[in-house]
Amino acid sequence: MQILDRRLNPRGRSLPNRQRFLRRAKAQVQEAVRDASAKRDIRGADAGGEVTIPLHGIREPNFHLGSGGVRDHVLPGNKEYRAGDEIQRPPGGEGGGGGSEGSPDGGGEDTFRFVLSREEFLDLFLEDLELPDLAKRRLVDGENPQWQRAGYQVAGSPANLALSKTMRNSLSRRIALRRPKPAEVLALEEEIARLEAAGGQPETLAALRLKLEHALHRARRIPWIDPIDVRYRRFEPVPRPVAQAVMFCLMDVSGSMTEDMKDLAKRFYTLLYLFLQRRYKHVELVFIRHTHEASEVDEQTFFHSRETGGTLVSTALEEMQKVVAARFPPAEWNIYAAQASDGDNAAGDSQKTARLLTDIILPACQYYAYIEVGREGEHGMPGFPRGPTDLWRTYEQLVAAGAPMAMKKVRHRREIYPVFRELFAKRAPGETVAQA
Amino acid sequence: MNAVTHPPGRLLYEGADWNFETLRRIHDACEEVALGEMGLEIYPNRIEVISSEQMLDAYASTGLPLFYRHWSFGKHFAQHEALYRRGLRGLAYEIVINSDPCLSYVMEENTATMQALVIAHAAFGHNHFFRNNRQFKDWTDARGILDYLEFARNFVAKCEERHGEAAVERLLDSAHALMTHGVHRQQARRAPDLKREQERERERLQHAEQIYDVLWSTLPTKDVAPAELHADQAKRKALLQLPQENILYFLEKSAPRLEPWQREILRIVRQIAQYFHPQRQTKMMNEGCATYTHHRILNRLHEQGRISDGAMLEILHSHSSVILQPEFDDPRYGGLNPYALGFAMMEDIERICRTPTAEDRTWFPDWAGCGDQMAVLREAWAEYRDESFILQFLSPHLMRKLRLFHVSDDAEQPVLHVEAIHDEAGYRRLRSALARQYDPSWTDADIQVADVDLGGDRRLILEHRVNAGRLLEEGEARQVLRHLAALWSYDVLLQEVDPASGAVLKQHAVSPPRGA
Secondary structure, three states: OEEEEOOOOOOOOOHHHHHHHHHHOHHHHHHHHHHHHHHOOHHHOOOOEEEEEEOOOOOOOOOOEOOOOEEEEEEOOOOOOOOOOEEEOOOOOOOOOOOOOOOOOOOOOOEEEEEEOHHHHHHHHOOOEOOOOHHHHHHOOOOOOEEEEEEEEOOOOHHHEOHHHHHHHHHHHHHHOOOOOHHHHHHHHHHHHHHHHHOOOHHHHHHHHHHHHHHHHHHHHOOOOOHHHOOEEEEEEEOOOOOEEEEEEEEEOOOOOOHHHHHHHHHHHHHHHHHHHHHOOEEEEEEEEEOOOEEEEOHHHHHHOOOOOOOOHHHHHHHHHHHHHHHOOOOOOEEEEEEEEOOOOOOOHHHHHHHHHHHHHHHHOOEEEEEEEOOOOHHHOOOOOOOOOHHHHHHHHHHHOOOOEEEEEEOOHHHHHHHHHHHHEOOOOOOOOOOO | OOOOOOOOOOOOOOOOOOOHHHHHHHHHHHHHHHHHHOOOOOOOEEEEEEOHHHHHHHHHOOOOOOOOOOHHHHHHHHHHHHHHHOOOOOOOOEEEEOOOOEEEEEEOOOOHHHHHHHHHHHHHHHHHHHHHOHHHHHHOOOOOHHHHHHHHHHHHHHHHHHHOHHHHHHHHHHHHHOHHHOOOOOOOOOOOOHHHHHHHHHHHHHHHHHHOOHHHHHOOOOOOOHHHHOOOHHHHHHHOOOOEOOHHHHHHHHOOOOOHHHHHHHHHHHHHHHHHHHHHHOHHHHHHHHHHHHHHHHHHHHHOOOOOHHHHHHHHHHHHHHOOOOOOOOOOOOOOOHHHHHHHHHHHHHHHHHOOOHHHHHHOOOOOOOOOHHHHHHHHHHHOOHHHHHHHHOOHHHHHHHOOEEEEEEOOOOEEEEEEEOOOOOHHHHHHHHHHHOOHHHHOOOEEEEEEOOOOOOOEEEEEEOEOOEOEOHHHHHHHHHHHHHHHOOOEEEEEEOOOOOOEEEEEEEOOOOOO
């Protein structure tokens, strides 16, 4: 008899099978993930969890008998029946015990439920989305190169001396030129000393002395380390991939922004954050709120404290410019900005906002998304049609002029996902963002 | 340390905790009872402790410790996992594999008492059944199965490398669809020697390499006159071994356009199906045997004072939930519980051996009152399968106790008919009706490859001999036929035939996918 402990065996033995299964059912799983995430609270958006997919496509068919014909059932627990009795057919299909030949997937159910891990969920959810301009900035950045070791060179600063390489060269040269080893010289000297002490054998002594002189001479002429042995470590500049991103959340917090609107904005920010996190090793968040003046705040304050005042969008952009200049040099950071507003802006500010955006903000950004949040049902208000807001008109002109930014209107939380998807959907190069 | 009711040292364990030494002590104590008192004969045991995740793993690949890769196992894993996580289903406490040595997996979460139960149940009960039952002896090769699985896994992996995952997956999908009809049911063939299987494949490859001569490929292919191939039908059928119930076997041997590796994979799937076939035929007996064995062993250990009273209560609780048989009108009812029926029949045999009634003596004259129930049970465990076991050993006493009755459900009739109940007039009919429910050849569709004209249009004709008017479920049948057509590469026709009149009740014709 043997008892073995298998608990330490590598885990996840069934992972390849699982991957195969997910690949097989990809279309259905992806749809299910979208459905599930649309219903979910934003905080749980990335939690993974149970999804239900239709069995179609992952069914494993086999030959089995259908309904109809004559079936026999032997059942336990008879109470009142006698041979020859007639029983009303029980409603809802077959008599007890029958029809259990259905698929092993749970008695012929048409759906299949299972649990996805967080990674699988996000992968599927964000799969065909893409960050605009991600590749361009990410790989090459000549201004701030990284130095990388690249072989040896014969000249360089003493700090870069490659000691072991140098010593190896010196050793091989000493062997090749047959420089006498210190031990050999020592042995000769000892031998001479011994013979001198003993006396006699003058010829041998003379020969040894000559040999020693030769050896010493040779050792002097062949140096221990020659300049041709010396090697220095060589470095090469390599463009450093920029693997960090900063995400600016800009939001109007003046009185006209309701909690609902902020909630919509928050959902959008969260999605963007998740998305960035998947692409960059390191993602920083900066929250800038504004009324008629702007300030950088922490997340709590950003979403929950109320302010009063007018609305000057340009102040937020100025604040962002300041933060970028102080902490996030565009050469090192991928900068993403998402602005949420109800579209109000002071009348005279539009010009300034447009100028700031085109001249300073947009050139520094990878992507700039503007989300205009509105009240649910607002657009349907009878007799009070609302045209595009000031800010919307301003931005519309920018986009029309070819500025690399995207804008969308969102009125209900269920629209957040579609809008997000639209903003980041993979598109052919050259195609611009469609406007809502 | 503490002198309680039981003398210390007699108890195999105390409390719920266990270690490997405890397992060994439990195993040795069980072995003493099983081999000495019950006269069981087992393969050497190998007990492996696994975690719950590994148990889920094992579930997914039908309990086999190493299996080739396929998405369907991932699907089953996901399904079990979802049920398990939602708490809808617990995990089995053990999985046991018909191999030599006999492999039992026990879960690390089990209490010491559960481990005792599991070891007695699986490592002795199932083990004895695997080793002695004729179905397993004739049809499975316990010694070779683990190596064969390893070979199968490597072979499939190699095929994936060479021919692409998609091609292998398509092939396995098709083979799995036909797996239920990939077994030999008649006892005409010998148990496969799974070790030979690997050799065979290697030799075949070597032979192909040796005789390969590039010159041969330069010969013009000869156009065989069609007349030569149009031999008469009988001869043709005999050559192809038709009719053939093992569809996978037929495809492996005769499908015209399969590559050698594809035939080998079909063979692997077929061998695995055959390996599991005895388990389907003996599920009730096998579970009954294991339940009877653990019940007997653990009771004896308790009597000897080696299992504490508390532990015995835990065992009884588990035992009685395992053999719970809800009645037909109970919402929990889900068919006859194989554990319950098997255990009840074996206890009943014990009763008949020891204290038979007059009725028992008339029904079982050969062995009623013989006093040695183990001899009768061992004989039954060795020589019978579910169907024949019920036919031979189900007593009127037990039919009354379970209050069995037989209902016939004819879809043409508005009502169900009670055919027989547990009374003098009904015993025999009840018994044969129940036995039939356990006969795979009755419950499975009887589908055979009937004919094919290899020289002509090569249309493969299958015949489903319809039993009691029960036709195939059409939607899935068509899907399976599509798989079959993909393997066969030509048209496939399935006729559902009434065996009495020979009339064709229904036909399904499927063409192979284009580009195949």
